[in-house]
Amino acid sequence: MERRDFIRTLGAASAIALAGTGRSKLTASSFALPKRNKSGIDHPLWKGFNLLDKFNPGHQTAFSEKDFELIAGWGFNFVRLPLSYWCWSSEDDWYKVDEKVLKEIDKAVDLGKxxxxxxxxxxxxxxxxxxNNAQPLPTNLFEDEEPLKACCFHWKLFAERYKGIPSSQLSFNLINEAPSIETEKYDKVARQLIFTIREVDSGRLIIVDGKDVGTQPLMTLTDVPNIIQSGRGYAPMLISHFRAPWPGMKVLMDFPEKELSWPLTLDGKLLDRDAVYETSVAPWKSWIEQGGRVHIGEMGCYNKTPHPVAMAWLKDVFSLFKEQDWGWALWNLHGDFGVLNSGRKDVKYENYKGYLLDREMLELLKVS
Known part of the structure; x- marks a missing residue:
């Protein structure tokens, strides 16, 4: 049996459990969801880190209690766990579930509490x-029904698994950084996933990444209750991703390091704090005016950016988010964007509980 036919067979078999999720056209009236309270959503100012233990299935590990202890000890209150479904399932069998891996995610939820x-x-x-898929996938979540049914299957699995845990402790973030596609296509997928979760757990707080890779609000969701939209803190990419190969941007690789600064003039345009405001803050005003809330799910600066430049830029970005009363999560705790073992060549690290700590960056985070 061909892989696509196999998936279709499984998709059909799961259709009973996912009744109502296969609609081809979905609008605000498609779901029996209550209207959002005009006062918005009350939640603490969440600040913390992304933990990547289940981000790469080829190198996945159990979440470390030490990470939770460190983050809480520093005074932060939030962890975002980017998960690849390949960690507990597979591309060849979307409905396969590895219970051992799910129990490791359960443990992380328990550690958060x-x-x-x-x-x-x-x-x-x-x-x-x-x-960040290197090669095109054989199906498209935003075009095809089969992967959307499978995605609903996995979110329903999580909704059932964590039902009863209050939203003050746990939230769901539907899809990381949807591509730049038509609003209607993203709205359809987001609504189906929200509906699938809320059928099981009506009160679950849901975070929806903004459209266009998390940079713009998805304004069609103004009617949906108990959601937060997630933005990004990476603008401009020349600073945050200097010498990073994965975005595939020539300027990141070719721009002379000795000319990199913050603020920076590029092609006659001044990139400064005001420019970051226009790119990363101003687009969300319409969402906020409708009573919506914003959280910055990812932000940070790659380790090839000279540390003084990175720190000057981070101070401006954090000051803007603080003015908006927005929380944030640094990508990541350990590694290229983090405060531990980040591999920067121009940092005087502090030996800290078995790690190399960028104390200057950590202290900035703590006051931001």
């Missing part, structure tokens, strides 16, 4: 879509 950290479960890779 133990250490007073809100846990946000984010599907970074879903059937039919991932922002």
């Amino acid at each position: 133990q250490y007073g950290l809100h846990v946000n479960l984010n599907f970074h890779r879903v059937p039919g879509y991932c922002i």
Whole structure:
């Protein structure tokens, strides 16, 4: 049997459990969801880190209690867990589930409660879509019904698994960084996933990444209750992703390091704090005016950016988010964007509990 035919067979078999999720046209009136309270959503100012233990299925590990202890000990209150469904399932069999891996995610949820950290479960890779997939996938979440049914299957699984855990402790983040596509296509997928979750757990807080890779609000969701939209803190990419190969941007690789600064003039245009405001804050005004809330699910600066430049830029970005009363999550805790073992060549690290700590960056985070 061909893989696509196999998936279609499984999709049909699961249709009973996913009744109502296969609509080809979905609008605000398609779901029996209550209207959002005009006062918006009350939640603490969440600040913390992305933990990547289930981000790469080839190198996945159990979540570390030490990470939760460190984050809480520093005074933060939030962890975002970007999850690849390949960690507990597979591209060849979307409906396969590895219970052992799911129990490791259960443990992370428990650790969040133990250490007073809100846990946000984010599907970074879903059937039919991932922002950083090296090769085109055989199906498209935003075009095809089969991967959308499978994605609903996995979110329903999580909704059932964590039903009863209050939204003060746990939230769901539907899809990481949807591509730049027609609003109607993203709205359809988001609504189906929200409906699938809310059929099981009507009160679950849901975070929806903004459209256009998390940079713009999805304004069609103004009627949906109990959601937060997630933005990004990476603008401009020349600073945040200097020398990073995966975006595929020539300027990131070719721009002379000795000319990199913050603020920066590029092609006659001044990139400064005001420019970051126009790119990363101003687009969300319309959503906020409708009573919507914003959280910055990812932000940070790659380790090839000279540290003084990175720190100057981060200070401006954090000051803007603080003015908006927005929380944020640094990508990541350990590694290229983090404060631990980040591999920067121009940082005087502090030996800290077995790690190399960028103390200057950590202290900035703590006051931001």
